[in-house]
Amino acid sequence: MNSETRARAGKNNLLSKVAVLFVIVAAGGAIFLYYHRDWNAPAAAKNLRNPLPATDDSIAMGRMNYSTHCQNCHGDKGDGKGPRADSLSIAPSDFTDAHALGLVTDGELFWKISHGRRPMPAFQYKLTETERWQLVDFIRTFAQKPNAGVAPAANSPSP
Numbered sequence: 001m002n003s004e005t006r007a008r009a010g011k012n013n014l015l016s017k018v019a020v021l022f023v024i025v026a027a028g029g030a031i032f033l034y035y036h037r038d039w040n041a042p043a044a045a046k047n048l049r050n051p052l053p054a055t056d057d058s059i060a061m062g063r064m065n066y067s068t069h070c071q072n073c074h075g076d077k078g079d080g081k082g083p084r085a086d087s088l089s090i091a092p093s094d095f096t097d098a099h100a101l102g103l104v105t106d107g108e109l110f111w112k113i114s115h116g117r118r119p120m121p122a123f124q125y126k127l128t129e130t131e132r133w134q135l136v137d138f139i140r141t142f143a144q145k146p147n148a149g150v151a152p153a154a155n156s157p158s159p
C-alpha cells in the first residue's frame with residue numbers, strides 16, 4: 001500500500017463512520033418525531049362529514065356513552081378534570097375550550113375517538129360508528145355557552 005492509497009482508505013473509513021452516524025441520528029430523530037408529533041388526523045378523516053346532525057336524540061345518546069366511557073378522564077363538565085386525570089401521563093383534552101374546539105372538524109374528533117392515543121384508548125372496536133358520531137355531537141355541547149346564538153340581553157351595558 002503506498003501512502004496515497006492509505007490516505008484514501010482512511011478517508012473512506014471516516015466517510016462510512018459519518019454515514020453510520022448520520023443514519024443513527026436520522027433514525028433517532030424519526031422515532032422522536034413519531035412519538036412527539038402533533039396528533040393530526042389524516043386529511044381524509046378531517047374532511048369526513050358528520051352524518052349525524054346534532055339533535056336532542058343524538059346528544060342524549062352521546063351523553064350516555066360519555067358518562068360510561070369518557071367521563072372518568074375528561075370530566076363530567078368536559079373540562080378534562082375527571083377523577084382519573086391526575087394519574088395520566090398526558091392531560092385529557094378540555095372540551096370547554098371553544099377556541100381549541102373551533103379549530104378541529106367533526107371528522108377529526110371522530111378519528112381521534114376512533115383511534116385514541118396513549119393514554120386515551122381507541123374506541124373503534126368498542127363503539128359503533130353511530131355511537132362515535134353521537135359522542136362528537138355531545139362533546140361539542142361543552143364548548144357552547146348556554147346562551148350561544150341568543151341575542152344579548154336588552155339590559156346588557158351598551159358602549
Ligand code: HEC
Pocket residue numbers: 039065066069070071072073074084088090091092093100101104109110112113117118119120121123135139
Ligand atoms: C384514559 C383516559 C381517557 C379516556 C377514557 C378517554 N380519553 Fe379522550 N383523551 C385523553 C387524553 C389524555 C387526551 C389527550 C391526548 C393527546 O393530546 O395526546 C384525549 C384526547 C381526546 C380528544 C382529542 C381532542 C382534540 O381536540 O384533539 C378527543 C376528541 C377525545 N379525547 C374524546 C374522548 C371520548 C369521546 C372518549 C370516550 C369515548 C374519551 N376521549 C375517553 C384521555 C382519555
